Amino acid sequence: APPPPIAAQREPFLHCRCAARAWHKGRCYSVGDMARLLRFPGGIREWYNDLSVGEKGLVSMCLGMIGGTAYGTYVRRYQFKTAQSDFLVATMYTVPEEKKKAFETAWSDAARLAQRQPGYEWTKTYKSLDWEDSPFHYVSFRMWNEESSFSRMLKFDTTWKELQKRMAEVCTQTSTTYRVVVDDSVRRIIE
Numbered sequence: 001a002p003p004p005p006i007a008a009q010r011e012p013f014l015h016c017r018c019a020a021r022a023w024h025k026g027r028c029y030s031v032g033d034m035a036r037l038l039r040f041p042g043g044i045r046e047w048y049n050d051l052s053v054g055e056k057g058l059v060s061m062c063l064g065m066i067g068g069t070a071y072g073t074y075v076r077r078y079q080f081k082t083a084q085s086d087f088l089v090a091t092m093y094t095v096p097e098e099k100k101k102a103f104e105t106a107w108s109d110a111a112r113l114a115q116r117q118p119g120y121e122w123t124k125t126y127k128s129l130d131w132e133d134s135p136f137h138y139v140s141f142r143m144w145n146e147e148s149s150f151s152r153m154l155k156f157d158t159t160w161k162e163l164q165k166r167m168a169e170v171c172t173q174t175s176t177t178y179r180v181v182v183d184d185s186v187r188r189i190i191e
Contacts, residue, residue, distance in 0.1 A: 085121045087144040088178040092136035099170040106170060107138075110163045114142060117157070119149020136174075147177075 051059065095103045107125070114120050121143035128134035144150040153160055167173060 084180065085143045085145050086179060087147045087150055088180070089142045089144065089150060089175055090178060091140045091142070091173055091175040093138040093140070093167075093171045093173050094135075095137045095171040097131065103138075103167070103170045106163060106166045107140075110160070110167065113157070113159055113163060114153065117149065117153045119145045119152075121145060150177075 048056065048059070093103065093107075111123055111125075114123065123140060123142045125138060125140040128137045131137060
């Protein structure tokens, strides 16, 4: 069937009785409807003025709780949406030339264990090109989502403690922790 003529499509507007009415989504609203709607905030103000001081305090606490809940939910959802790792552990290893293979085996075992821990993000390890003149031979950067994830593995994982004993036999290590201050990596990727 062909579409109805344009005059028939505008027909609801022709049925409005006066210019003081507005048509919205199939319903005709009058100025009186708007007046009733605008009287509502005035009624709330009058109701609030009639409350005692204790009741006003209770209303304020409730509004604060609702506002705090809404803001807290917004902040938490934003943090989940843009999760950022926060705890970087940098470890420098000094390894004698003859124990290099034993170190790499022990380090690989420790890295595989760290990868299975909750909160682990990534590891990058670099090997010195100038073995004799370098103050350390390997440097490892391991990122955790927060300090508690790293501390949990360090304090409570017996396998980690055993692997650290094996590492101590083949090298000396120094660890330092860092927090992210500025990260422009996303910007560099986009450009």
